[in-house]
Amino acid sequence: MGKRWPDIPLKHRKGRQDVKKGKVFTKISREIFTTFRKGGDDPSVNASLKAAIAKAKAANMPNDNVERTIKKRLVTLMVSFMKILHTRDTLDTGWLSILKGS
16 A cells, blocks of 8 residues: 555655754754853753753753753763873873882
């Protein structure tokens, strides 16, 4: 059985709507990401983060997407912090081995 004619334009219209929503959601996610970096993770303290979350709610962005964006930022912060600690530890042990060897 083939597809009915009225279903085909509906599918294409919904596809265009999804592309538009995806662009808006990406823009808002990027805004949440940058405001999180500037002011911290607490919306009660970070007014720009609170405004970005309100904008996401106004655009009907799912809470899961907002939480995923915040978690992604936390993970990147943790990874960069671990790299800094690892670099510092290797530098410290390097200095210790130089002092011990001499």
